[in-house]
Amino acid sequence: ETGSVALVGAGPGDPDLLTLKALRFLQSADVILYDDLVAPGVLALARREAEKISVGKRGYRPSCRQDQIVAMLIELASNGKRVVRLKGGDPMVFGRANEEISALRSAGVPVEIVPGVTAALGAAASLQVSLTERDKARRVQFITAHAHDGRLPDDFDWGALCDPHASSVVYMGVKMLGVLSERLLERGIDPATPALLVERATWAEERRIFGTIATLAAKVAAVDPAGPCVVLIGAAFAAYDGEAAPIDHGVKQAAL
Amino acid sequence: ETGSVALVGAGPGDPDLLTLKALRFLQSADVILYDDLVAPGVLALARREAEKISVGKRGYRPSCRQDQIVAMLIELASNGKRVVRLKGGDPMVFGRANEEISALRSAGVPVEIVPGVTAALGAAASLQVSLTERDKARRVQFITAHAHDGRLPDDFDWGALCDPHASSVVYMGVKMLGVLSERLLERGIDPATPALLVERATWAEERRIFGTIATLAAKVAAVDPAGPCVVLIGAAFAAYDGEAAPIDHGVKQAAL
Numbered sequence: 001e002t003g004s005v006a007l008v009g010a011g012p013g014d015p016d017l018l019t020l021k022a023l024r025f026l027q028s029a030d031v032i033l034y035d036d037l038v039a040p041g042v043l044a045l046a047r048r049e050a051e052k053i054s055v056g057k058r059g060y061r062p063s064c065r066q067d068q069i070v071a072m073l074i075e076l077a078s079n080g081k082r083v084v085r086l087k088g089g090d091p092m093v094f095g096r097a098n099e100e101i102s103a104l105r106s107a108g109v110p111v112e113i114v115p116g117v118t119a120a121l122g123a124a125a126s127l128q129v130s131l132t133e134r135d136k137a138r139r140v141q142f143i144t145a146h147a148h149d150g151r152l153p154d155d156f157d158w159g160a161l162c163d164p165h166a167s168s169v170v171y172m173g174v175k176m177l178g179v180l181s182e183r184l185l186e187r188g189i190d191p192a193t194p195a196l197l198v199e200r201a202t203w204a205e206e207r208r209i210f211g212t213i214a215t216l217a218a219k220v221a222a223v224d225p226a227g228p229c230v231v232l233i234g235a236a237f238a239a240y241d242g243e244a245a246p247i248d249h250g251v252k253q254a255a256l
Numbered sequence: 257e258t259g260s261v262a263l264v265g266a267g268p269g270d271p272d273l274l275t276l277k278a279l280r281f282l283q284s285a286d287v288i289l290y291d292d293l294v295a296p297g298v299l300a301l302a303r304r305e306a307e308k309i310s311v312g313k314r315g316y317r318p319s320c321r322q323d324q325i326v327a328m329l330i331e332l333a334s335n336g337k338r339v340v341r342l343k344g345g346d347p348m349v350f351g352r353a354n355e356e357i358s359a360l361r362s363a364g365v366p367v368e369i370v371p372g373v374t375a376a377l378g379a380a381a382s383l384q385v386s387l388t389e390r391d392k393a394r395r396v397q398f399i400t401a402h403a404h405d406g407r408l409p410d411d412f413d414w415g416a417l418c419d420p421h422a423s424s425v426v427y428m429g430v431k432m433l434g435v436l437s438e439r440l441l442e443r444g445i446d447p448a449t450p451a452l453l454v455e456r457a458t459w460a461e462e463r464r465i466f467g468t469i470a471t472l473a474a475k476v477a478a479v480d481p482a483g484p485c486v487v488l489i490g491a492a493f494a495a496y497d498g499e500a501a502p503i504d505h506g507v508k509q510a511a512l
Contacts, residue, residue: 121348125347128357130351160395
């Protein structure tokens with residue numbers, strides 16, 4: 001029997017935000033290779049008999065030994081295993097999927113992709129702020145603030161990031177937030193532009209820190225969040241009305 | 257008993273790509289107000305006793321009588337109904353959610369947001385191409401090619417859209433694709449930039465048209481797709497290897 005590999009999006013954290021298809025793959029897997037950023041509650045829904053292997057950090061960080069992961073996927077599938085490569089959020093956003101898909105195809109391994117709710121969408125839902133807004137934010141962009149050497153990429157299109165008519169969501173940007181904010185301010189972004197950090201969006205432990213692009217980095221540094229974070233930057237996020245609540249603690253919306 | 261309104265993402269079309277949470281809301285709703293772009297297979301999963309009301313086109317089109325929709329949501333919730341406002345893809349991407357949330361809050365109606373897999377993610381999964389790629393596409397942006405007057409917005413940040421290191425996904429852009437492509441070429445985008453149209457991404461009837469930013473619009477005009485479409489533009493999409501297959505018919509990946 002031929003094995004297979006599915007790249008499966010784990011969603012932003014709340015296990016309830018898995019897709020039906022992702023759940024089915026998790027419940028029929030022989031082996032699951034998962035990122036550190038996947039919420040424990042999601043893994044708990046996987047088939048109990050499945051072997052679960054942590055393969056480290058997700059994305060562009062140096063700790064991610066991509067070649068080893070790919071070799072494992074190919075070897076397991078060649079041995080007839082149904083393999084799930086479980087990625088935080090969606091597999092096609094900052095997940096190095098093209099490299100994995102290309103290598104698996106070259107090795108003759110059947111591949112399927114199961115999309116997921118990416119962290120930006122989870123955070124927007126949790127905060128109850130839209131990523132786009134008629135006239136005000138007709139464009140939304142996702143960036144990662146880590147190059148593969150672990151530093152802030154220097155080839156950003158700064159004009160695109162400072163555009164007052166766009167919303168931006170920065171993935172994996174906590175340690176880079178200070179320098180990223182400085183650069184944006186140097187390049188002319190309005191210092192009053194709303195900016196919001198969401199740690200562990202949609203998890204029970206979700207935390208939010210609200211400010212502007214000029215003030216957020218210092219507030220975040222004081223809290224030093226350790227979980228997966230996204231930073232939302234843009235005029236549309238002025239619609240966030242959580243300021244009345246403690247801004248550095250989880251404020252889950254009341255259940256209906 | 258107080259009613260409530262949930263803005264629920266229907267996902268890109270395949271009912272299997274609903275989240276567990278969205279399914280639960282659909283199965284406990286009294287009334288469902290749905291967009292035309294919501295796939296019939298998704299609606300079929302809703303509670304049979306729920307009243308289902310079509311409220312027309314999604315997004316920025318003039319056919320969308322936003323004030324009437326908001327008035328209906330408030331009235332139904334005020335009468336104690338559990339209301340689901342079902343939106344194609346994710347409610348926080350091109351869905352006018354901020355207007356609805358703000359009006360509902362002002363009326364004292366409890367609101368919850370259930371995110372969904374937005375069309376760009378569904379299309380990327382279906383095509384097996386990543387929206388981002390290390391070094392090649394560190395930024396991904398979603399735009400809509402309709403202003404509220406139904407024309408191409410003239411305040412786009414063209415530099416951001418022509419950036420060779422970004423991927424772009426255009427929502428609801430089929431009729432605007434010709435003029436959008438022309439403008440991008442005028443502003444200096446590489447004419448060889450890969451461009452892909454996906455109609456009804458993840459539906460059984462999915463169709464794909466592959467070309468470059470210079471050739472796609474004419475190919476699309478010849479086919480004249482009527483279903484919801486996204487257009488993917490960027491160097492990362494060179495990884496799409498469906499050219500060998502008929503490019504203007506659905507080529508669903510084989511099931512695992």
